[in-house]
Amino acid sequence: MHAGGTQVRIRLSNAYGSAPVRLTGATIAQSTTGAGVQPGTVRVLRFGHGEQTVVPVGRSVVSEPAALRVTALDALAITLYFKTPSGPATFHQDGLTTTYRADGDHRYDLGSASFRGETSHSRYFITGVDVSGAGAPPGAVVAFGDSITDGHGSTAGADNRYPDQLAELLLRSGRHVSVVNAGIGGNKLLADSPCYGERAVTRFDRDALSQPGVRTVVVLVGVNDIGAGGYPDYFGCGASREVSAPDLIAAHRQLIRSAHRVGVRVVGATVTPMKNFTGYYSAEKEAVRDQLNSWIRGGGEYDAVVDLDRLLADPKDADALAAPFDSGDGLHLNDAGADLIARAVSRALR
Incomplete structure (x- = not known):
């Protein structure tokens, strides 16, 4: 993160998808090593009044702000859970930061044990993290x-x-x-x-x-x-x-x-x-x-x-x-x- 603050939200895109993307839920937390996150920092991201959202073809969505204190240069971990296949992903190929993939719902996992399968240096669906509140x-x-x-x-x-x-x-x-x-x-x-x-x-x-x-x-x-x-x-x-x-x-x-x-x-x-x-x-x-x-x-x-x-x-x-x-x-x-x-x-x- 290049900015600090007290609230965060994420932006998701389906600009290049072939069907609506159905996100079952997402969390954000302070990162540790690998796919691990710091205990006590996991926050549920909501879209409107619920945890689920649908991103239409060619469109984007923004989550509601979640209360999480962030300092500039902190590393955050975002976990997206899709209960059903997402279809072709709008993604950033050369992300240069490891993304971890695993079967099942691991939004609240604190450690990396479940993420021993596929990794890449690409970012999927996420186009940005906005920071607001005190210090932003x-x-x-x-x-x-x-x-x-x-x-x-x-x-x-x-x-x-x-x-x-x-x-x-x-x-x-x-x-x-x-x-x-x-x-x-x-x-x-x-x-x-x-x-x-x-x-x-x-x-x-x-x-x-x-x-x-x-x-x-x-x-x-x-x-x-x-x-x-x-x-x-x-x-x-x-x-x-x-x-x-x-x-x-x-x-x-x-x-x-x-x-x-x-x-x-x-x-x-x-x-x-x-x-x-x-x-x-x-x-x-x-x-x-x-x-x-x-x-x-x-x-x-x-x-x-x-x-x-x-x-x-x-x-x-x-x-x-x-x-x-x-x-x-x-x-x-x-x-x-x-x-x-x-x-x-x-x-x-x-």
């Missing part, structure tokens, strides 16, 4: 983008994605604001994908501007449009069309206009180096990245700019990611790279 921050920063924001390449289970590290920096500096991670690995600015979500220009209002208390959005997106441009098959998810710098600039302007229309400040981040990521680099693609970054850097349309391109580049090759920040594939950042982004973004925030 008055506003939020939304980190919006693709796998760089999502945290791919950082250490799983360590909460070292750049938005996590940004939250820690803000907390240590006394700035009372929460950070929301709205990154999706593989996401594009201009094209939908059956694997990597709706295009950024489509999901921006829902995933960024509709977050409770949003004050600032940090936009870092475009590398997948550029690097995968011209692929006959984008990692098993269909053809990927080539894009031009003017196409991408127009889309960034659309995001800026949408944010300003509702009084939200928007920070633009230049697209990070991609030279050594297999299949993403060519002289033509690099020219598109350079043109887009030049506009972000000097166009004067973002309220502030974080120049990650120059910050993360190899001193000997400006098109390549510097080795100290490389997770190993030439594109995604390790924990040190995520920390560097967090520090740069924190300086751009008011």
Whole structure:
């Protein structure tokens, strides 16, 4: 959790389901190790007047607030129980935190004994946890983008994605604001994908501007449009069309206009180096990245700019990611790279 308070509620989505999702019940608690929770902290989550709810196809639901004291950086455990099969799940693939699955109703289990079966690093149905009450921050920063924001390449289970590290920096500096991670690995600015979500220009209002208390959005997106441009098959998810710098600039302007229309400040981040990521680099693609970054850097349309391109580049090759920040594939950042982004973004925030 990036924020503290005295009440919590969860948001569930069936945006991509094929049938209504019937949730029998849910609990939330302070987490310990594995699937365990702290005794005395388990709270029943209610929806309206009951514990059960139905999430219609293409819709979402929000639980009633439950009284649970939370401190910023606490870990919470949410347990969802489905008495009958849920059907295809709306989920976040690269969650980087362990999810445990087991047969039966284990909402009130304190230990991990029942959860010795399937695990994953994905999150199912849950799209957010809202905190309110005494101590809750008055506003939020939304980190919006693709796998760089999502945290791919950082250490799983360590909460070292750049938005996590940004939250820690803000907390240590006394700035009372929460950070929301709205990154999706593989996401594009201009094209939908059956694997990597709706295009950024489509999901921006829902995933960024509709977050409770949003004050600032940090936009870092475009590398997948550029690097995968011209692929006959984008990692098993269909053809990927080539894009031009003017196409991408127009889309960034659309995001800026949408944010300003509702009084939200928007920070633009230049697209990070991609030279050594297999299949993403060519002289033509690099020219598109350079043109887009030049506009972000000097166009004067973002309220502030974080120049990650120059910050993360190899001193000997400006098109390549510097080795100290490389997770190993030439594109995604390790924990040190995520920390560097967090520090740069924190300086751009008011």
